[in-house]
């Protein structure tokens with residue numbers, strides 16, 4: 421992967437699911453850059469891992485954590501990732517894990533089967549209180565952003581979001597909310613004005629270009645079917661009025677979803693940022 425001409429290999433490395441990643445040398449052969457031409461040795465594996473982190477837009481410690489967990493799962497050596505993680509750092513962002521409940525059951529989501537992200541196990545034995553969430557944050561200013569995310573829908577715990585986001589803002593931090601866009605239906609009111617001034621950026625999972633495709637891919641709870649897609653679009657429109665940065669996202673390679681159309685909906689119809697991510701690249 422470190423060789424100049426290995427573009428195709430780097431493309432493959434970008435899309436491997438995190439829980440299938442491993443790094444090794446082929447010493448004494450295939451010496452990575454910057455030692456190419458010399459005899460390879462195991463300690464050079466770091467150059468390969470560094471390149472992998474760069475390709476995947478991560479820090480080396482993120483890849484190291486993932487590989488330590490994969491190593492444990494493969495050989496039973498080392499430590500299993502502990503459950504009950506409330507806050508977790510990826511790159512220079514801090515993510516907050518409020519709940520494992522959700523109003524959808526997306527076909528690509530491993531929330532209930534393997535809630536692991538970049539080497540962190542997000543399984544919660546119970547939902548943390550606002551106090552516990554706040555106390556899990558050392559210093560909000562240290563991070564590029566603090567993100568309400570996790571494997572579950574954060575707006576199911578709107579009061580916790582509001583209380584903790586206020587504290588983060590008061591402490592000089594930046595706040596992002598990642599949501600499935602069901603928040604107004606969940607809370608039976610327009611919650612966006614309540615988030616004004618507390619959330620700097622909101623990322624809404626659009627995930628489809630039609631209501632039928634959305635229901636098929638995201639499998640919302642029965643009472644949310646036939647119409648939740650329209651509510652998500654309204655949620656994005658409303659978010660634009662109160663939150664300075666709004667993004668619509670999709671997970672790529674899903675059956676029946678026209679990704680070009682999704683991009684048009686986000687950029688042309690809504691005038692918001694658009695992000696497409698691979699289904700197996702989380703975080």
Ligand code: SF4
Nearest residue numbers: 522524526529572600
């Ligand atoms: S909305 Fe998010 S947390 Fe809920 S099932 Fe889909 S991917 Fe998982």
